[in-house]
Amino acid sequence: MQELLRELSRVALAERSLEEVLGEITSLATRGVPGAEATSITLVRDDKAFTAAYDGEMALAADELQYEQGYGPCMDAGRGGVVLRVDDVHTEERWPEYVARVRATPVRSSLSVPLPYQGATIGALNIYSTRVAAFATPESLAAGLDVAETIAVAVANADAHWRLGEQARNMGLAMQSRAVIEQAKGVLMAQRHVNADQAFEILREASQRYNRKLRDIAQGIVEGTQQR
Structure with missing residues (x-):
């Protein structure tokens, strides 16, 4: 986590698009969670969710399937401020329409963690793997929570900097x-x-x-x- 903090502190904001900055932050998040193969950042504005950045096409594909259905783990985590883990999309019974479609992708398990900022939830960090139960260990869950809390500040700062610009x-x-x-x-x-x-x-x-x-x-x- 100390190394992640150091790398986040070196992320440049000036003269870069919001997409570029968040892309770098998302890439750092992938390296911070054991088992992560692809990650994305979902932001929620006016109750509408969208992928602000992603590291790995698998993450973007899974996110967009949720937006099409209007619900899913990343959307529910971002809106409700709850941690949602899927150990195996082939046996998952929540979000039936979403999991039925995500089974056609390489995604097998996922972890969606809310991004907390100043007492509110601004979105979610979505972490994906091609392996079953990739995030079932206490270490993965703890890392996901720590990374989400750490990058939430960086995401909020980058968003605020872009809005001011x-x-x-x-x-x-x-x-x-x-x-x-x-x-x-x-x-x-x-x-x-x-x-x-x-x-x-x-x-x-x-x-x-x-x-x-x-x-x-x-x-x-x-x-x-x-x-x-």
Whole structure:
């Protein structure tokens, strides 16, 4: 666990996509649980579950089968905050529609552990194996719990960092759009001898008429002026 903590502390967040960061975290999780052959991170937002990252196609395939059915161990672990272990999909009786389909994949056993963060559950760490009862030992269960608790903080931090970056990018785009619209209004005011409100109304009507974004109409006016 100390080595996992050290490696997680070295995961770079800057100038990387959320998918890249979570992919690296998931790969580290695979190495931290005895018996793990593939892992994935399921995040739950607005009661909707999705695979944010995975290490091994087997994990992604099993996750997606659960999303199609609307239930399964990883979804229930992420939503309910409970640890769910499947020792053998061929004898498992819970989630009948899911296990009936997952039997066609290499998955034979799995362990789904909730990701706890600040008193809530943000998703689940899903661990898969091609062997029967790969996670039935106390060591595997303890490692799964420790790894999930450890990476939950890293996942939450990576998600928060990405959201802040998106907000900054969106704000920058909004400011650029406003600047272009103001420039276009200035051009129209000079060319058509109208006031600011009338210039904006011309832009709005053109946007509706041509079914184009207001910013694109404004950009076209500004660029047309610069080319003259």
